[in-house]
Amino acid sequence: MTSLRELSDEERAEYLMTHEVSQQLGIKQGTVRRAFRDGLLDGRVLEPVQGWRILLITPASVEAYRAEHLGRRGRRSNSEKRKAEKAKARKQTPRLAAARRARRDPSFGAASRLVDARTDGDAGTDRR
Secondary structure, three states, X not given: OOOHHHOOHHHHHOOEEHHHHHHHHOOOHHHHHXXXXXXXXXXXXXXXXXXXXXXXXXXXXXXHHHHHOOOOOOOOOHHHHHHHHHHHHHHOOHHHHHHHHHHHOOOOOHHHHHHHHHEOOXXXXXXX
């Protein structure tokens, strides 16, 4: 970690501090810190000064936060959850998608493998 004194003016100009972000967004500094901790804002953490961690936040992540999260309260609606799940499913590999389908549909995956293991290869014959 570096300290605030070690940063050049050019490096410092690339970032915003928590109080600047809170003023721009109209939210408290604690909310900015929580958003940073939760990964909603990108930036750097500097060495603590007098017990306080200094966060430097990128302006691009502030604008992304403003567009996606600012003004929304509470849980996401079901339609937003479905959209997020679909986007996540598109990014998954086929193996993960098959495992996910097996969890939702008991007739797919492990249950069908169990039936295959009990039969000796002939359709409908049971080894028991």
